[in-house]
Each structure stands twice: as structure tokens, then as C-alpha cells.
Amino acid sequence: MSEGLKVVTIGGGSSYTPELIEGFINRYDELPVKELWLVDIEEGKEKLDIVGNLAKRMVEKAGLPIDVHLTLDRQTALKDADFVTTQFRVGLLDARAKDERIPLSHGVIGQETNGPGGLFKGLRTVPVILDIVKDMEALCPNAWLINFTNPAGMVTEAVLRYTDLRKVVGLCNVPIGMEMGIARLLDVDHSRVRIDFAGLNHMVYGLDIFLDGVSVKEDVIQKLSSPENSSFVKNVEGSGWEPEFLRALNALTCPYHNYYYNTDVMLEKELENYRDGKVRAQVVQKLENELFELYKDPDLSEKPQQLSERGGAYYSDAAIRLISSIYNDKKDIQPVNTINNGAIPSIPAESAVEMSCVITKEGPKPVAMGDLPVASRGLVQQIKSFERIGAEAAVTGNYDTALLAMTINPLVPSDKTGKVILDEMLEAHKQHLPNFFQPTKN
Amino acid sequence: MSEGLKVVTIGGGSSYTPELIEGFINRYDELPVKELWLVDIEEGKEKLDIVGNLAKRMVEKAGLPIDVHLTLDRQTALKDADFVTTQFRVGLLDARAKDERIPLSHGVIGQETNGPGGLFKGLRTVPVILDIVKDMEALCPNAWLINFTNPAGMVTEAVLRYTDLRKVVGLCNVPIGMEMGIARLLDVDHSRVRIDFAGLNHMVYGLDIFLDGVSVKEDVIQKLSSPENSSFVKNVEGSGWEPEFLRALNALTCPYHNYYYNTDVMLEKELENYRDGKVRAQVVQKLENELFELYKDPDLSEKPQQLSERGGAYYSDAAIRLISSIYNDKKDIQPVNTINNGAIPSIPAESAVEMSCVITKEGPKPVAMGDLPVASRGLVQQIKSFERIGAEAAVTGNYDTALLAMTINPLVPSDKTGKVILDEMLEAHKQHLPNFFQPTKN
Amino acid sequence: MSEGLKVVTIGGGSSYTPELIEGFINRYDELPVKELWLVDIEEGKEKLDIVGNLAKRMVEKAGLPIDVHLTLDRQTALKDADFVTTQFRVGLLDARAKDERIPLSHGVIGQETNGPGGLFKGLRTVPVILDIVKDMEALCPNAWLINFTNPAGMVTEAVLRYTDLRKVVGLCNVPIGMEMGIARLLDVDHSRVRIDFAGLNHMVYGLDIFLDGVSVKEDVIQKLSSPENSSFVKNVEGSGWEPEFLRALNALTCPYHNYYYNTDVMLEKELENYRDGKVRAQVVQKLENELFELYKDPDLSEKPQQLSERGGAYYSDAAIRLISSIYNDKKDIQPVNTINNGAIPSIPAESAVEMSCVITKEGPKPVAMGDLPVASRGLVQQIKSFERIGAEAAVTGNYDTALLAMTINPLVPSDKTGKVILDEMLEAHKQHLPNFFQPTKN
Amino acid sequence: MSEGLKVVTIGGGSSYTPELIEGFINRYDELPVKELWLVDIEEGKEKLDIVGNLAKRMVEKAGLPIDVHLTLDRQTALKDADFVTTQFRVGLLDARAKDERIPLSHGVIGQETNGPGGLFKGLRTVPVILDIVKDMEALCPNAWLINFTNPAGMVTEAVLRYTDLRKVVGLCNVPIGMEMGIARLLDVDHSRVRIDFAGLNHMVYGLDIFLDGVSVKEDVIQKLSSPENSSFVKNVEGSGWEPEFLRALNALTCPYHNYYYNTDVMLEKELENYRDGKVRAQVVQKLENELFELYKDPDLSEKPQQLSERGGAYYSDAAIRLISSIYNDKKDIQPVNTINNGAIPSIPAESAVEMSCVITKEGPKPVAMGDLPVASRGLVQQIKSFERIGAEAAVTGNYDTALLAMTINPLVPSDKTGKVILDEMLEAHKQHLPNFFQPTKN
């Protein structure tokens, strides 16, 4: 890394890219990126050109010596990379719409990460990630893989179980969003708040909350279960919890917990969106189209304000913070997805967990806080089983394994309904599931 | 125990009692019961008299020197007992009807053991069991507590966590029923079949199946997932599984798994029963009324055939087998609820599990088969969390804790719906929940 | 196995063989051996002929239809075998003498199983066992490997870690000897005594002791620490324990514990034997020579009394009991070496342990008794580490790994002394350590 | 803590105190100590006066507003304290001399922390620490206990097992000394080196070594096992390791490992010291006498150079670094003794371990690095068993338990020799072992 870093972003044509660029620009002092390669596939070429040219204009305006490369040739890009970030979406938003809509058409929440939709996102994504890892092992064996692609838990689990790469981190903006939400609730600067996170991706709990190093959990739980904060809570946490439930749980939930502890309410909302043609993928598609219209403007040379509505807030910040802490051996604490190593005793030591880690030059190391509270242990274990079996199905292309993953998902009401959804989704995503449809497999 | 055993049956007025008597009569040679005390409470006096007199006639007809005592005085009965069996039902079938019907009135399966109904059965039962244990520690400290009262998992967990009694076994007829069902499927005598059981009460899996000591699991799974056996399977296993699901699960399910892997189908059935006034408690109530009419017949001196329809088949056999194996140090293998001791590594060592155990004079010792299959680990953990928090709520009478137990139950769709059910059920069962309603508690 | 069993005994020329034959004869009713193949290597041909012919005479006298085959062709023997027992000794007693004498020449106890001598026995034996397993996988994939060859713990660990064979059991006569000793101490028949064993081979503890199913541990510990039983205790347990130590340990020790809890006393004894040319190997060599003289007698057709002095008492009984319980799916409890599966939580689940197991047709299953007492946990862990690293050294032929195993052994006082012993022993055993001396390895 | 901290040092008359004072002075900017209470007992009054007055002169010279109080009244001192440090020595150096000399008189290394000497140091110290904790719970329930008193592992274990105090940290200068030694070996500034520590107090391993965040373990192991560094290594690591052993161990040892992996060499040295009247306690006593002579000089107002020879180098720095990181919520990584919480899976979660922790305002949190290497697991477990049983003996005053702790210590060759040493040491330390000699106990 002697003369500046080479960073490769796979899925570089994503609408998120300007945020990432902004991040690299803002932290150039501590993170001297020399080359940034934005990689995409043939179908994404147009978007890559649009967003890539915006990236170049942003760098130029900032006056920084970062070379931005646009390419469809992944292997050339990966050669000698220092950091590889992945933010691609196999099948684009169209596929996500199917992930969300097909389950809903059978009365089941799709949930594009830890639900039946997430299973299919995993089936499409895991083989591509494993392919990238294979390339990395050959072309840049010392590089870090920073994965933003969902389902980040299943993807990290798959890399840990099915490859030898250990320099992998799964990243999500949910924990940092929770910390910022709590800072707003307490009306203090984010830097003064720290949460002890433990759990899995999109199934993470805040086990304790500190303001200037002193626990304020009791106070925060009190505030979160108070009616006067209900609109705030709905905004941060979903539809709000029953105060008695939250007090007994005695931990912060993440927004995705609504799918599991608030299933009927969420289902009703989602069905309404389904009927209105406004499931999240559809809303996002519209936003993205608008964003790309903006990005095309040759006079635009900074991240447009509208991107923040897209929902990926803090992603850039989380990603650059992480890369910088690794690069600079900062030894600060950040919540990421990494190997458990016993930090959560009821989860296998070799599995992926999402928890507060010390970030060193050799990567994140989980902070041991003891086992999860009894109340959260079951649901976390269930999603972990889902992630493991989902990853296995993705790798083997085995139909039975896929049905097992589908059926044990907490959102799926039966093997029968699971099979109906599975069959319909396999058909719908056929072209992106070669492991399931190639004649030689399984 | 020198001159014959003293056995105490709490809830002796139960309609099951004739089966138990029959068991003691049939195994008198190996299990010399000298005194059998049937204990009940004031409200159960009439039934105790009816069934108790039948018991006496049965013993007399068998010509055995067993003294049958009927009493409302539990402490006199417990003095110097060798075995204490519990089969009482706090609030009788009326309470069970509420456990089943109130959740259904909100579109939720009641499930009287591991569902919201089971939570309330636990809240009513655990304090009574702990009271019995207190009496036992004073009056018969060397006796064994053989508990049939549901929810047997939560009850065993509560005894292990909140008392010092270690001579406790939870007993269920489900595993033995599964073995007999598989024997019928294979068309062989039950004695030739053995299943490796592991899991929790009413959440137990058959991890392997042996015929004459040789694994026939693959064959059995094949048979169970074949259409030609579908009517058999529906009978034994519920509504039948998707073959691909069962093959991937690669383990036997118990009938109660239908509530969790077949939720929508079961809910539909139960709602129909609800509308027809035919939930299980109501059906059983009718059967019991008929049984007690039969029991009254002074000429009846054996277990009437109709009892087998009641649903407790093999209970007597399972109970007497267990007591006899303890008494005779038989060292045979039986599936019971006992302390885990590490046999299932992902469950706390000090928690109750239901699994194949060697039965010795000093009680059951679990057989270590390694951890549960990944696919079952999540659901089992979730029910274990439910049992632990439910037991805690029963002991403390804490409302918040009860709502937490309710909400994390896999059948309950949200904290909001959970709270509605909780409030309505607390009110309905008020008189049997002194820990929740006494002014001094909590 | 339809028409009688084929049993193969590798190291068939051993002086123990007549005991084994006697066992097969005595249990022929329950264990119908049709073919018994005694296999040895070229150097053992003479002894094989002598003992093999005695075996034939014994079978003939018993009038049983067991075909006894003598062969140097292991692969022919293994074809379609049902049970393979191993009792060979690489390098014969000569090698054992070196295992014992070289360490003693540096003031260190040799201990031919869990000491520095045992390391070398393992280095010589493990590769041969792995070779046998390879043959078995090809020629009799359904057979059971019943290993008596020491160090049985390291050998079982090696098979579990470096092969796919799971039908392997390590067998030792120490636990059965402890039970028989306790029966004599209590002056009751052996059949009435049962001990809960847990630990490792030659490092096994009796955690509880039952007479007719009732714990008599306190009483036994009292007796064992009473001066009036000191001569008995010395005989069974070695040189006797300090009563206060034994009471606090609150468990039965095995004779080999003397090497670890009684090191200075044992060392003194052994040094005396060393100076007198009477270390165990030398004593045994003399006994064996005498035995083989007896065996040659064409009129001898039964096991001579003198064999019992050889020290392998109960081996035959333990072995045949085990084979019969597997064959007949007896489900009785026997102490053997097998995979831990979580039964001892502080030992890795996949490691070998020696403990009370239920013996079924599919092999031994450990009985979960909870973790080891705190006081034994350290020493057991240390020997387990020694076994694992010793096995690794045997497989890889890596010098550094061998020195690590040597140095962490509790009997070896330093890496320096360890290296001196290691170098001298490597040289002395050169011809039996091809992994260390072949030019291509490591 | 609003207006400056109150720090209480128990054993304030120690010769180490000037180093501590220097530390507080040097870090006053980040750690505003307002009151420093030096507490000692009657027998230590003279030394307390001498060193306390030096402390006052040092503070005065530095011109800082720190109030130094000297007192024999512990309870007054503890009132509302923020940090309590303990550096007392029950029985003074005289007792340590017995800890070292009595075992040596029987040919056994005394080892004043993890050997038989350490057992006695624990038996004397643990009850006093538990008394201090009782006072703290009453008088300063929010204070941190920073314990330097040896045996720090056993003491921390005792506080975790026998009190409710969780704000306890055990501190040792060994790890920081190892880091500084490696920095010297690499000829770089200490700040650039970081070691991943894991194990127990005085039984800690460096599992990895980083220079500027990049692992240099292989290189360091190479250097440490190279003859050209032998004098350096002897100085840092003891007598030097066999290169092959160190390479296979593949971890840094701490100096105390010499007692366990280098026992015969160490014993010889210690026996020589014993014969010459120069065991460590005797050497230190002489140094201390000289130091106190220096301390008396009314013109001395800084830490004298000679203190560094005393052997407690970096203690002050380690202590103040730790206190400051807690006070300032620094979230840096430091090696300390604290609750394991699963970070080392083969050690009980609730036990004390010494490992790299993130230091936050709510104390140290271990960094999960996975289980210990197989080779170290046994010895660490054995010392952990010794610590637990030693702590139990200290609390109960039970003779049998004390003999058990003695016998399982790896340095003690038998229960017989252990008993001889135990009896002689109990007698020698009688006055400081009230739990063993009060008529009412045990």
C-alpha cells in the first residue's frame, strides 16, 4: 500500500456510489486512495457510465489525485487491490421487487434480507460472491473484502464457511443509524453515544447504551417506551413497542425486529403497499430513476441531496470509517459482521455475527460481552440456522435444502406455503440461479 | 422402600387414573407398590371419589395387596413417599378451554403447552408445583417427582431453576407414541424399534431410528414422504409434510411440530373448531363426562376401553416403565425430560431437555449424541427461551416478564396482539394466578 | 453377519491371544464367531504359529465351529470382516523397554502410554493404525475397529481426527479393573457395582460409585482413605493417597494417576527398577518368554493360569463384552474410548474421551454427567493436548511438533530435558519411524 | 467524580508507592486526582510515614493540588472513593521468604504466585481482599478495585466468585514488560508494538505480535529462537527456549512459563539461591531496606533511580494507564485480569482471565480471539483449577481443599510431598490464616 491505496468497488454503477466517493474525498487525508476502480457487468454499463462520470467530476472538483477507472473487466480491476467493496445487486431492483411481491401474493412478508425474499437474494448473490473471492485469492490475496451486499449475514457466513478468505467484513448501516437515533433522542452529539451491539445482521440488539461512557440504558428504555416519544420511536424503531415488552426485553431492538416481534402490523402495511404497487423495491426504483436523471447532469459534481432519501444513509460513512480504521490500525470500536470466535457463546464460534468489534489493521475482533439475553437467544439462533442452510442451498443448488431454509424462516407459516413460494420464486429468478438450473448440478 | 413402595398421585381424581392403576397392577411383580395415595383438592372431591373407588375395585379384582388411599390432605399423603406423580390441572378443563379459545378469538393458535395457552397453563401450574416440591423437601426428601402435568418442559425447567430438588423427571407420551407409530409403519413389534430423541418437550426430534439396532432412518424418511403413506402420516404426524422438506430436515418430527412448521394449516383447523365449539378442551370435556359416568358403575372393575380415545395413550405405560426402571436400576433407554448436562451443547447445561436417557436408580442420564441439527437448533432455542422466561414470570408474577414470554412465542405475531391476549387471559384466569394479583407481590 | 461373524485380530501373535480365544469360546452362544483371523507380521511369525496353534487346540477342545486362520496377509484377512481388533506392538517389547529406560536414564518417568514413552509408542503406532484403517475402508467398510493397542487415547484421537472411520472404539482394562477392585473392597459381587467413569484413557476418574444403583461414593472414599485398607488400596490404586487429598478430590483415581499425583514416589520406584534391569518391559519380556514356552506344549488346550500375571487381566472379558453388546444391541453401560460429543463440555466435542457409554449396535454413546470436577479438569486437558499434538507429530513426522508434545507432557521437566530424551529416542526407534526419517516427508 | 478523583491505595506504605505517585503526577492533566489516601495497618505505620512523606514532597515539588492523606483507618479512607488500588502484602516480605523457602527445603519450587508459595499467599490475601470488598460495597459502591496484590489471578477469581463486585481489575506488569521487550528486540518504539495476550495471570501467552498493525510473529519467533539473541532472550524470557519448541508453540511465553516448561533448570537455580540465603524475598528485602533509607532523606522529592531495580518496573505506568482509560473512556487495548465472558471458550465464562481488553468507562471488555492454542490449553486449565480451588480453600479454611489445591499444582510432585509442605506452611503462617485456625470455622 506504499504509494496510496487501490480500492475496487464491485457494483460500481450503483446509485450509492456518489456517497462512497464523497466519503473517500472527505477522508482523503487519513485514507490516501490512489486508484478507485468502479466495476460493473454488461447490463449495468449505462448506469456505470453515468455514475462513474459523476464520480470523476466529484474527484476533479475536490482537486484530489484519485484515479477513477470504469470497467466491465473485474479481473483487471482486482489485480493488486487493497480493498474490495461489493454493492452489486444480482437481477437489479426488478429481482428485489419479485423477492418482495411473490411472498406477499401468498400473504407472507417478503423481507429482502432475513425473510423468504432474503433467501432468494442469498441464492442469487452467494455464488457471485464466492466467485469474486476466488478471483481475489488469485489476484489480490492480501486485500480486504468489505461487503455491503445483502443479505450481509448470509453472505458473510458463506464466505467464512465455503472459502479460505478471512479478510472479510460484512457492513450494515443499521447499527450506526441506531446510535445516531439514540443521540437525537438524548439530544447529544453522536460522538458521545456508544452502544454495545450483539446479534446478527438485521437482527442486532443494543445490549447497553453509554453516554460519555456511562450507561444510560434504563433512561433510554424509559424514554423509548414513553408515549411522548412515540412519533420519534415509530420513525427510528418502526411502529413502536409496547412499553412493558421493551422494558422486559431490556435491550434496544433494530428496525428489522419489527418483522419478527410485530409481524401482523407489518404484514398489513406491506400488503397495502403490495396492492398499491408500492413495495419498497418499487419505491426505490422510482427514486433511482430520478437519481440517475440527476446524475446525468454534466454540471453536477457533488452528491445530490436527494440521495439521502434513498435509504442508505450513513452507509458511506460506515464504510469509510471501517476502511480507515483497518488501514490506520485505529483500534476503535465499530459494529460489523465478522467471525464470532466465542464472543456469543450460544452461536458457533466459526459463524458470522454482527457485533461491536475493535477494528485493527488485521481486521475486526469481537468484544466479549457474555451470552445474549435469554429472550433474544432463540430468534437469533433461528435466523442463524436460516442463514447457514440458505448459504448451503446457494452453494449446492439443492432444492430440498432450499425448502428447508424457506420453511424454518420465522416469517414462513408452513412447509406447504413455503413450497408454493419457493417454486414460484425459483421460476421467477431462474436466469440468476445457475446452481439450481444447470443440468450438471445436484 | 424395604417393604413395598409408597406412591402418591397428585391430581388423583383425573380421568387418567384408571390407566395408571392398570399399569401398577400389570407390573406389580417388578414394582411392589404397597400404598397408593390419590390426592386431590376440595373442588375435585367428587371426581376423586368416583375414580378412586374404581381404583379400589380394580386392585381388589386383581387380588393385589395395594392399599389405595383417597385424600384431600396432601401433606399426610406425601409423608415418606417413594414416588410422587403429578397429573393435576389447575382450573380444570374449563381453564384449558380458555387457554385455547382466547388466543383463537384473536386469530392466534392457543396451543396448551408451547403456545400462548401453554404460557397460562404454566403461570397457573408452576407455583403449585413449587409448593409441592417444598412439601416434598420437608416430608419425603428422598422421593422422586414424576411430573406429567403440562407444560412439562416449563415445569421441569422451573423445578431445576427455582428449587434444589434434582430427583425430578418430566414425562410425556409423545416420544413413545412416535416409536409405536414407526413400528406400525415398519410393521414390526415396538420392542424392535428405538429412536434417538433430542429436543424439548413437545418439540422433540427423532435424530435417528433403529430397527434391531440398525439405522433405518433413510428408509423411514422415504416412507414418510411417500404419497402412499400419506393417510398414515397424517394420522401420526399431523397433516403430512412436503417430502422435500422432510428429506432435508432428515429427522423425525413430533406431532406438535405441526404448530410451528405447519402453522397456517393448523390455524385454519383450529379456527373451525373454535367456531364449532369443538376446541380440544371442549371435546375432552365431553369425553371426560362420559368417562366419569362409566366410572361410577359399581360393577366396573377394569379400565374401560373408551379411555384410550381420551388421548393419553401410553401415558400409563410410559410412567410405570420409568418408575420401574428407576426402582430396579434397569439402565434401559427412555426419552424423558431432565437436566441437559451438556448433552445438547447449544442448550444451557443446567436447563431441562427431553431426550433419550439411560434410566438408573439415581435417575435419567442423557445420552450424548452431539449438537442438534442446524435446522432444528433455532426453534428449539426459541421454545427454551419461552420456557425459561415463562417460568420466571410464573415465579415472580411480573407482568412485563409475562408479556415478554408471550411475545417471543413463535405463534404470537406481535407484542401488540400478545398484550391483548395476555390481558384478556390474566383476567380470565385471575383466581388461579395469585402471584399476579396478590397486592404484596411484584 | 448372517451366518456367523468374521473377526480379525491384528497382532494375533500376542501372548494375550489365548485370553481372547477363551472369551470367544465362553460367549459363543451370544457371539457366533465363524472365522477368526490371527494376523501378524513377518517378524512375529514364530510367535503367531505358537499361539495360533494353541488357539486352534482350544477351539477344537471346546468343540465349536470357529475357523481359526493364521496369516501374514493382512488384506486377505480384512476382506469382509465384521470386527477388527488390534493388539500389536510396533517394535515389540524391546521398543517398550527403550520407551521406559531412555527417559529414566535422564531422571524422567517413561510411562509407556501418557508419558514420554507413550509419545514414542504413539509415534510408532499411529501411522500403522491409520494404514489399517485405510485397508478397512477398502476391504470391510462396515467393520468395527476395537483397538487395544496403547496409547489407546492418542490412537483413538488420531483415528477420529485423521480418518473418516467412526466405527472405532478404544478399549482398556483399567476401568473394569477399578470396578472389580471396588467390588472386592465392598465384598460384593462385581455385577452389583457400577462406576460413573469420565476422563481419558489412563486418566479416568470414577465420579460416582453405585451399589445396586445407590451411591456409595462417600463410604468408598472413606474406606479408601482409611489406614486399615492401606494394603488393599496400594494394590488397587498404587501407593495409596493421603486421606485428605482423596476426600477433597471426591472421586476415584485410576492406577495411572499415581504417575501424576504421586510423581516423586513413582520415580523413585522406577529408578530402582531401572538400575535393577527390571522396568516393566523387562519383567514382561521374561513372563512372555515363559508363556510362549508353555504355549508350545502340544498338550496344552486352554489358557494357562500364568497368563493372569501378565497384567492384562479382564482384557479379554472387556473386549468380548463390548463386541457382544455391539453385535447384540445390548444397550448396557460400559466404559470405553469414543467421541466425546459434548458429554464432557470442557473437552472438544470431536475429541476422544474414555467414559461410561451406552453400547448399542451402532456403537458406544457417552452418558452425559456434566463437566468434570474442577480439580481434574486441568490434568485431563493437559493429557488431551498431549494426545492431540502427539497424534499430529505421528502423522506429520514433524520434529518441532514432537518436541512440543514431549515438553507439554506433565512428566517432562523442561524443553531442554525433553529435547535430549526426544533425540535419543528418535535415534533408538529410527527403524519404526518412517515419517520422521524418510527424506520426502516434512 | 465531578471535582477531581479520590484514590485510595491500600498497602500505601509499600516501597512501590513513589512510582505510583510519579505516575499520578505525570498524568495529572488527564487524571485529576484530588485526594490520594495511603492506607496501611499498624505494623506498617513506620514505612507508611516514610514513604507517605516522600509522596507529599513529590506532589509539592510538582506543584499539584493533590491532597495526600496517610491513615491506618481504612474505612474513613474508602468513603466515597473513586478508585481503590491494593498493593499490600499480608505478613510482609518475611512471609514471602517462607513461601519461597519452605517448598525449596523439600526440593520444590516455591513460586510465590502460581506455585505452592502462591497458594499460601492466596490463603493469606483472599480473606483480606474480600473484607475490603465488603467495606467498598458499603462505603464506595461505585468505586473500581484495581488489584496489584498477588496472586492476582486467584484474587480476581475469588472476587468474581465470592462477591457481587464486578468493578474489579487485576493488574500485572508482565504483559507490558513483554511488549516492551519485543519492542527492544525489534528496535522500535514501544507504541508501535501490540501483542494479542490471552491466558491467566503469570500464565499469559502472546498469541500474535503486531508492528504498526502488521503481524510480525513469525519474524519475532525466529529472532527469539536464534542463538544470536540468546542473551537478550535470557534476560526477557528466562533461560531461553529450545528453538524447535518455541517454533512449534508458535506463541510468546511469559517469564513465569519458565517455572513450568523449564522446571528442572529453574529448580536448580532456586536451590542455589536457597542455599545462599538469596531467594527473591531475601534479595528484595535487602533492596527495600536500602530504598527506605533513601526515602527517609527529607531532601528527596522524586522517585529514586534505585526503585527500578526492585522489579516492579512499568507497574505504575500500567496502573495509571488503566485508571486513566477507565476514567476517560479511552477504549484502548490493555492486557488485564477480568471476567472471561466466553472470550476463551475452554475457560468457564464466569472465571477470571488475563487478556487483551478494550478499556471503557465501564471497565475492561475482553477481545475474542478464539480458543487458546491446543498446546497451551492444558497448562492454563490446570492453573485455573488451582486458582479456583485455592480461592475456595482461602474462603472456607478447609484443610482438605487446601491439600487438593496444593497437590494439583504442576510444581508439586505428590500429595505426600504436598502434605508435608502444607503442614509446615500452615504452621509457619498461622497468625495470618484465621480461617484455618479459628475454632469456629470448618
Ligand SMILES: [Mn+2]
Ligand atoms: Mn443492512
Ligand SMILES: [Mn+2]
Ligand atoms: Mn406431553
Ligand SMILES: [Mn+2]
Ligand atoms: Mn489400558
Ligand SMILES: [Mn+2]
Ligand atoms: Mn504480576
